[in-house]
Ligand SMILES: Cc1cc2nc3c(=O)[nH]c(=O)nc-3n(C[C@H](O)[C@H](O)[C@H](O)COP(=O)(O)OP(=O)(O)OC[C@H]3O[C@@H](n4cnc5c(N)ncnc54)[C@H](O)[C@@H]3O)c2cc1C
């Protein structure tokens with residue numbers, strides 16, 4: 001099986017977390033912000049192991065980046081983490097997924113809830129639709145184990161300074177270790193919504209009107225958090241979920 005792409009760049013984000021930028025050999029990237037694409041590598045028997053990965057870059061950046069955590073004993077991620085810049089890889093020719101803003105064009109408020117690498121597709125959306133989002137209210141919630149796992153943190157803090165009225169970023173750490181420099185929120189990402197922090201930041205009640213909520217990451221987090229919003233009266237079509 002011939003590989004069709006090359007790993008252009010690898011960034012070490014934190015222990016066990018890397019950002020890979022991959023380019024097709026013979027075509028330009030073609031995707032919508034919020035979508036995912038398949039990456040694949042052959043095993044020792046020549047069988048291609050494929051997995052889906054959210055694209056963390058935005059189409060307007062003209063590249064395809066992926067924010068990936070190493071799953072010990074996993075079939076693909078240990079192979080991905082052994083790659084070097086310049087190595088060949090398979091990248092699915094078609095991107096897919098529904099974590100886009102196409103069905104939320106009328107919304108005035110957006111809540112993005114991510115755990116772990118679930119931040120990837122939200123980063124893509126936020127960068128791509130900067131102009132669209134600047135007149136809206138945005139809450140980006142990101143729950144991770146340790147503060148070093150807060151990928152894209154500096155970029156999101158910058159954005160909060162740039163758009164203090166519209167963009168609110170809530171990084172949350174669940175397993176801060178002694179000596180870790182973390183003075184922010186502690187617990188699981190759910191605590192942001194459960195403690196009314198979004199309303200406080202927005203200076204208004206959290207109501208379903210004109211509000212869409214996106215969830216990405218741990219399946220149980222997605223299930224629990226979507227239930228939380230459903231109980232607040234949010235309609236199913238305004239709750240967008242990707243669990244893995
Ligand atoms: C639409 C979609 C988008 C995705 N986007 C991303 C992304 O942006 N970044 C990313 O890192 N992953 C993402 N994933 C997960 C990815 O597809 C793989 O499942 C993951 O990388 C593990 O692959 P593996 O072959 O190493 O492990 P496997 O051999 O497939 O799995 C080994 C074991 O680990 C478990 N496992 C798999 N993933 C995780 C996890 N994240 N945490 C804990 N246990 C796990 C499996 O259930 C299994 O028991 C996405 C999945 C989907 C469906």
Ligand SMILES: NC(=O)c1ccc[n+]([C@@H]2O[C@H](COP(=O)([O-])OP(=O)(O)OC[C@H]3O[C@@H](n4cnc5c(N)ncnc54)[C@H](OP(=O)(O)O)[C@@H]3O)[C@@H](O)[C@H]2O)c1
Nearest residue numbers: 015016069070071115116117143144145174188218220221
């Ligand atoms: N993150 C890393 O530094 C790292 C490094 C190497 C390998 N790995 C491996 O990669 C895999 C994924 O790790 P990850 O840290 O990216 O993702 P994760 O285990 O899903 O954890 C990310 C965040 O989601 C939280 N979470 C877990 N279950 C939840 C639930 N039901 N509701 C709400 N929040 C929930 C976690 O809180 P809790 O802390 O309370 O679980 C943590 O804050 C694991 O196999 C891990 O061993 C991770």
